[in-house]
Amino acid sequence: MENRIERHNMHSKNLLKPDQPSVDSQLENGCYARLCKQLAEATRLIRHMRGEDLQGLTVEELRQLEKILESGCCRVRQRKSEQIMEEISNLQKRGVQLMEENTRLRHQMTELSRMGKQAVVDLENPFNEDGLSSESVVTLTPGENDDTSVTSLKLG
Missing domain, CATH: 1.20.5 (Single alpha-helices involved in coiled-coils or other helix-helix interfaces)
Structure with a gap:
């Protein structure tokens, strides 16, 4: 029982000492160092791929x-x-x-x-399938044949 109490007291004294890092902080420092090393290596590789720092x-x-x-x-x-x-x-x-x-x-x-009539194309719905305005008036003047007819187109 005394051994247990001594270990408990030692452990609690060790927790209060700031000069000894805890196991968690040692692990974090190790991870940090490893990540810093990986970052430096990746940065070096990127610089090489860009054509920089090729001398060495x-x-x-x-x-x-x-x-x-x-x-x-x-x-x-x-x-x-x-x-x-x-x-x-x-x-x-x-x-x-x-x-x-x-x-x-x-x-x-x-x-x-x-x-041979005047046509009004969908004035109530001025947008066609593509979302563009289709408000237009087509006026046809019938001639003797289709090639001679006058066609005008007004886009709104």
Whole structure:
């Protein structure tokens, strides 16, 4: 029992001494030191990849750095190509949509010219599917044939 009391008293005295760091603070200091070292290494690697601080590198280290940079460039080029192909595909789809819209509008124009009347296109709802204003008035003056008719278009 006395041994236990002595150990307890020693332990409580050790807790009060500021000159001896606790186990937790030692672990934190170790983690901090390790993280500082990792940060310094990562910073050094980034500087090397940017082409800075290359003086101290050996030929083999420069070759390894060159391989890393080449593989990175290949990945960048591949991603760039993918994005360009996606953009081309989207533009082609948009082109097809515009051609279909153009065909539809031509068909409407020929129908209106056959009727020989003034047409007012959806004045109550001035926005079409794309969110653009479609408030317009098309006036057709019928001629002898479709090529000679006068067409005016007023966009609002």
